[in-house]
Amino acid sequence: MNSPKDILTSRQLLVILISTVIGVQVFIMPRLVVEAAGRDGWLSLVLGGGWALLAATAAAYLASFFPRQTPVVWFSHLLGKWGGIALSLGFGCFFLFVAAEVLRLFTDMTQTYLLPRTPSEIIMITFLLSIAYVVCHGINPIARVTLIFFLFGIIPSIILIAVFQGKVNFGELVPVLAGGIAPVIRGFLPAYGDFGGWGIIVFLVQFMDTPKEAVKGTAVGMAVIWLFFMATFIITLAAFGPIETQYLLYPVVDLIREMEGVGGFIEKLDLIFLSAWILSVFVTLAVCYYVAVLAISQLAGIKNIAVPVYVGLPLVYLLALLPQGYKAAEGLVGYLNYTSFIFSLSVPLLVFLARRKIKQGGVSDGEQT
Template identity: 30%
Template sequence: MYKMKEQLDSINMLAFVIHGMVGVRLLTLPRDIVQYAENDGWMSVILATILAFLTGFAFYWLGTIYPKLNISQIAEVVLGKVFGKMIMMGIALYVGLSISMSLRSFADNIKLFLLDTTPLWVIITLMLLISFYCVSQGVKAIAIVLDIILPFTLVFVALLILLALTNADTKNLMPVFYGGPKPVFRGFLEIVHPFLGVGTIGYIMPYFQIKKAVKKWITIGILIVGVVYMAIVLMCIMVFGSREIQELLFPTLSLSKTIQLQVEMFERAESLFMAVWIPITFTTIVTYFFSSFLNMKALLNTKREKMVLYGHLPILFIAALIPQNTVEVHYYLMLTNELAKILSFAALPLIVIATFIKERRRRPS
């Protein structure tokens, strides 16, 4: 199913990077930042974007050193079986929790805004099976789906930002840097999780024959996501103010509600937002599912791909139903953020340093 002969074009990297980073937390990200950084939340996004660049290029560099291995396999090669397996288990926990909570958050919002009488388990099952089918078709099929959805996603987000400008007030951004660097840094730490979606690079790199060509698309992808997140945070602050955002459950959705369209068939702009948010969530789940599949395959050291793929279904389904309410869902999403910090600030640097030392020993000159 996932064979190395399935080669991707360099431009395919763009969709993997963007869809890996833009997902279910698009709805809550402004609140998560503003509760700490307040008016300066956009500065936290800049720090997170810098982290994404460092992380993305670390994965890219590792992919050029070990062109036929994904990040899980590289971890075992450079750290040994014991520490390598520990890294893989950490990734498995992080990715699995991210997928299951994305499924649950998706189901909660669909039930709240669109299908209020449909049981949660039905919504979760449908999204999980669709994502499963896409991943089961191979990496080329995933790339095609992501490429098709990407332009619609970017166009809609751009329209959302432009149309909301009519309600924006730049005074809400003042005073700038009032609380100093500490609140900005705390806001940055709260959004490590979505930006760690750039880690998809570590799993997709082996499928590109010409490694150098993808570097440009990694840069463009991270830059686009950074601009999108910063624009949304800025717009939410300018429209609502930092105090009011902290009282909103879904600030980005509330932002779409402020848009008044004159065309009768598009009277409720939030309905348009939900229509686009559904495929955004789907593509993020697919990219994480893809990463989880390759990670578990390396962890179990097996070539039985169907067993690994099918094994995800009951685990993700049960995990998605564990939270009793949206408060618990948010708690688990914050837990994924803590795991993202560990992987970003500890596991990945450890792999990079070990690889660098190993390369120096192998080529002393």
């Protein structure tokens, strides 16, 4: 089904997961969460991140029942032919939309801070073409590129936020639950939506020779992301307070802009940070697009994904350009969050079905391959 060279180790899976889930939404996340939950947004993140961690780990566990099998096949085993097709198509379209959304938000942010006079079409087309080149060659090159970018782009960015020096006041976190539990629940969806990229796990485990390891890799990866998002949120809140955060378009970028390295000697770290972040967005976009193309081409029975990769590019480009203005583009984030949440609800159901089928002996499990 897949060419034999397409092998992922669990470490590669971990790195891909972290780099993909940390995309562009983290830049606006504190604003969306604070808007809904106020000071208690970190509790929303605890809930949202916890739920995403459970969903992702369960999805990896589920996929490990079917080593070296594409979800397109085992979705149909579990849900019947049409249910399987619908779910695969759903995943494919979801990641296509995610890719378009990531591309759009990234372009808008780049134009705001880095390339104000470059037309957005140019940014999008160059980005898409370089992604297409990697995606065409399958999961292995993606995994290696991700590892390199992880070392040079994402780790420095994480360190930069972790060692944030500036005027922060962690007293901003109290009082806790002053408005009761309702705001925390309201903040759940925007908080959870940040982790929405976990869905790639469903499609990536098929490349692993030892899929049982995927569960651990996924859990560790999601935990790292969870911590990172929590830290980002708490530092942003501590630096700006709950009111100003709501008014900042990209609170995390403004956080980096407030930062001064080495006693004020280095300033404007946002430029370095954003340049490094391009690598992270590259990975997010590449993996999301790859999963979308993979789902749809496996569904259609196309072996060579190079053709669908190039056919799909204009689609992503058009979808990314579709919303009029930044506000409309960001409004779509809400819909994607809902969709991702529905997927996460379907995972326990699928696990239940899979266990029942295995007990009945009706499904090929690990031993049969």
